[in-house]
Amino acid sequence: MKNLLATLLIILVANTVQALEKPNVFLENVAGNMIGQIESNKEALKTDVKLADKLVRETLLPAIDSEAFARRTLSSKTWKTLSAEQQTRFTNEFINLVVGNYATGLSLYDGQTFKFSEPQLSKTGKSARVRSSMEQSGAPPILIDYVLSNKSGTWKIIDLTIEGVNMSKSYKSQFLPRIKSMGMNAFLAEMEAKSSEKETKGEFKKG
Numbered sequence: 001m002k003n004l005l006a007t008l009l010i011i012l013v014a015n016t017v018q019a020l021e022k023p024n025v026f027l028e029n030v031a032g033n034m035i036g037q038i039e040s041n042k043e044a045l046k047t048d049v050k051l052a053d054k055l056v057r058e059t060l061l062p063a064i065d066s067e068a069f070a071r072r073t074l075s076s077k078t079w080k081t082l083s084a085e086q087q088t089r090f091t092n093e094f095i096n097l098v099v100g101n102y103a104t105g106l107s108l109y110d111g112q113t114f115k116f117s118e119p120q121l122s123k124t125g126k127s128a129r130v131r132s133s134m135e136q137s138g139a140p141p142i143l144i145d146y147v148l149s150n151k152s153g154t155w156k157i158i159d160l161t162i163e164g165v166n167m168s169k170s171y172k173s174q175f176l177p178r179i180k181s182m183g184m185n186a187f188l189a190e191m192e193a194k195s196s197e198k199e200t201k202g203e204f205k206k207g
Contacts, residue, residue, distance in 0.1 A: 023128040023148045024116040026155040030063045031114045038109045045107045052103035060102060061095070065149060065156035070094045072159055072168040074175065086184055093191035094171070100198065112136045119148075126151055127158075 021029075037055045038045065045052050070091040071079045079087065113135045119128040127149045133141040147159040159168045179187045 020150055020155065023119040023121075023146075023150075023155045024130045026063070026148070027116050027130055027132065027146060027157075028114070030060065031116075034059050035109070038106055042109075049103065052106045053099060055106065056099050056102045061099060063155075063157055064095075064098075065152065065158045066095045067091050068149060068151075068156070068158040069098075069168070073171045074179075075172060078176065078179070082184065086188065089188045089192070093188065093195055096195045097191075110136075115141075128155070 034055075037059050041051060041055065045055075067087070070087075073094060074082075074090065082090065115133050115135060117131045119130045121128045127147065130146045130148065132144045132146065134144060135141050143163055145161040146157055148155045149158050150156070159166065161167065175187070178190075182190070
């Protein structure tokens with residue numbers, strides 16, 4: 001009976017993974033859609049920061065598990081100490097920060113292409129790692145590793161590493177000392193004030 005249950009579980013997991021789009025194909029589609037939007041709006045993006053923000057929120061943001069990404073940035077231990085309201089506030093402000101960084105970089109696009117390797121799936125098939133390279137003319141490719149999860153029923157990005165620098169760990173090294181020094185509520189207020197200042201300057205629209 002135990003062997004039968006194990007076999008059925010393996011079949012169930014395998015069927016679930018097969019029913020989902022492969023994570024590398026998912027990333028290829030996201031990158032393709034993003035590049036298409038950039039190419040269609042290339043001239044406008046040179047001067048219109050709000051347009052860049054809009055394109056990132058409409059094209060890239062749906063591919064990210066915002067809460068999972070935010071949780072990894074603080075660590076599960078710190079995340080569990082937050083109230084539901086604090087978790088929501090932090091997630092919103094963290095995503096505003098991520099979107100702002102991506103939006104700033106859109107105008108720098110100059111024909112770069114992306115290659116995605118075959119995914120490394122976890123034993124359960126619920127998470128995956130995909131290595132990619134951004135190919136650029138006259139310069140070495142930039143290596144980007146993605147971590148994805150399909151706990152929501154579709155693949156979502158929950159972390160990435162660019163040339164060996166992990167995004168969640170990098171932000172964590174910035175955030176946690178501030179939180180320890182000033183407390184979570186004061187830290188959130190500081191993040192919200194910075195977002196409001198950028199919105200007033202027309203740099204982006206808060207989500």
